[in-house]
Amino acid sequence: MGIQIADIIPRKxxxxxxxxxKIIAVDAFNTLYQFLTTIRQADGTPLMDSKGRITSHLSGIFYRNINLLQEGIKLIYVFDGKPPELKFKEIQKRKEQKEIAREKLEKAKEEGDTEAMHKYSQQTVKITDEIIEESKKLLEAMGIPVVQAESEGEAEAALLARKGVSWASASQDYDSLLYGTPRLIRNLTLSRKRRTSSGMFVDTKIELVEFDKVLNELQINLEQLICLGILVGTDYNPGGVRGIGQKRALEIVKKYEYPLKIFEFVEKSDKYTLDFDWQPIFHQFKSFKETHKEKINFQNIDLEKIKEILVTDHEFSEERITNALEKLKEVEKAKKQKGLNEFW
Structure with missing residues (x-):
């Protein structure tokens, strides 16, 4: 879900x-959820092959990333590992919400309500081990490096940006800022038009959020930003402190400045209730250590492997894939003309 601070965050x-x-480190799970929820038929049914295997994620990875590679953008996809124990409560909550959505989906199917079917089918999305492995294989065939984090992929991507391995991290969630990414790219892999819950289509613009600009405009530091996120609510304390929204949280962290004083105020306040331990959540963001130490290498594009995965294994249109691969051949040609290291 991510922290809800969009109203106070400057972006362009x-x-x-x-x-x-430039190199962009992509939050893989966040991106796969985008593909699996948005690349669907009108009634919400995901794309599938004749064996009933979901292929929405493969379509998204292939077609969206071709456009990015054509623009000379270099991508690293960072996958989640084991979630921290702090997140178990949120994971359980999400499972319960998906079960409720499944029940509503079945009812919508019985009633023939395609709009409701589309809505609730999106809420039942699950990233399986099979989807993860298929995604990794296709990305690597496209010459896109894959990084496996031990825990939170979003945090690992943010740290790659902090180290200068990448220019920015890409995610829909603002949590990356709490991990100190110097630049956050939003809407990178989304279609240029997005369907809203009402069924309307709106233009989707790519957004850049600059960490230093956020701190300067809000007049706070990283520790205060982390506290702000905790007050509003993170994946480790969903809902945050009841009664404290984005703007009020900003007022509090600016007034009390230091983490201990910020939460001491909340704890002693008659107006608010602090019903969680804020310190391990704070340290999850402040003291997160990267786990990927190996050098990240950009390999050549394997056109035959791409066709094998998409056409042979999952029955994508050979004509469409062949036409799209012509674009990738141009990318590969440009790399060879400039020299692999210079291009990448």
Whole structure:
């Protein structure tokens, strides 16, 4: 879900050309959820092959990333590992919500309500081990490095950006800022048009959030930003402190400045109830250590492997894939002309 601080975060629209030649570390699970929830038929049914295997994620990885590679953008996909214990409560909550959505989906199917079917089918999405492995194989065939984090992929991606391995991290969630990513890219892998819950289509713009600009405009530091996120609510304390929204949280962290004083105020307040231990959540963000130490290498694109995965294994249209691969051949040609290291 991510922290809800969009109303107070400064950001600007950018174009794909603004990222030409730059490396972006992508939150893989966040992106796969986008593909699995948005790339669907009108009644909410995901794309599938004749064996009933879901292929929405493969379609998203292939077609969306081709456009990015054509623009000279270099991608690293960072996958989640084992979630921290702090997140178990949120995971359980999500499981319960999916079960409720499944029940509503079945009712919608019985009533023939395609709009409700589309809505509730999106809420039942699950990233399986099979989907993860298929995604990794296709990404690697496209020459896109895969990083396996021990825990939170979003945090690992943010740290890659902090270290200068990548120029920015990409996720829909603002949590990356709490991990100190210097730049956060939102809407990178989304279609340029997005369907809203009402069924309307709206233009989707790529957004750049700059960490230093956030701190400067809000007049806070990283520790205060982490406290702000905890007050509003993170995946480790869903809902945060009841009664404290984004703007009020900003007022509190600016007034009391230090983590101990911030939460001491909340704890002693007659207006608010602090019903969780904030310190392990704070340290999860502040003291997160990267786990990936190996050098990240960008390999050549394997056109035959891509066709094998998509056409042979999952029955994608050979004509469409062949036409799309022509674009990747141009990318590969450009790499060879400039020299692999220079291009990447």
């Amino acid at each position: 629209e950018i174009e794909l050309t603004d990222m030409k030649g």
